[in-house]
Amino acid sequence: EVQLVESGGGSGQSGGSLRLSCAASGFTFNNYAMTWVRQAPGKGLEWVAAISGSGNRTFYADSVKGRFSISRDNLRNTLFLRLSSLRAEDTGRYYCTKETGGTYSWIDYWGRGVLVTVSS
């Protein structure tokens, strides 16, 4: 059974940093690209960042480029998201997700998410 369990959320100051982690199990972690998706309170879903299975390719939404960093540890089956230069609009729930793989890849599993609150 695929499980994705996020941790590391909480409150951060505007301009500050946080690191989110996602422990993955139930599949061969390094075979799959992984993605972070966020959801502001009462709003829709926003793709944030993605990383290839090997970790050598990363992709970011324009809204977080230069401020967030996605990485992974394939030995520990863990995905990370480093959030820096935090802004109020970064507040929301952050979901760790697994992609299906292939040329056209969609999200097939989601974690429960972790809450990030940015205060000024």
Next chain:
Amino acid sequence: EIVMTQSPATLSVSPGERATLSCRASQSVSSNLAWYQQKPGQAPRLLIYGASTRATGIPARFSGSGSGTEFTLTISSLQSEDFAVYYCQQYNNWPPLFTFGPGTKVDIK
């Protein structure tokens, strides 16, 4: 950048009735479209991928159709557990990697 729109924003339906949700892409995404269901306080769940293929464990009352720029999610006979927000998502074009629609909330009439 591809923009996804969904209509209506809210759909009020009685249990047992049919619900039809629409999703439109600003340019063709072929059949590279997925639908997700999100209930309050829960993570989204994959319902449909490839525009029309049900994900594992999804009941047959959920069906998807369309290609190119126009897509439809149909729930043939709404059950109480189907009242939720539904998002479409394209995964055809880069950038960005994924684009979600704003969602359609299906609530009880």
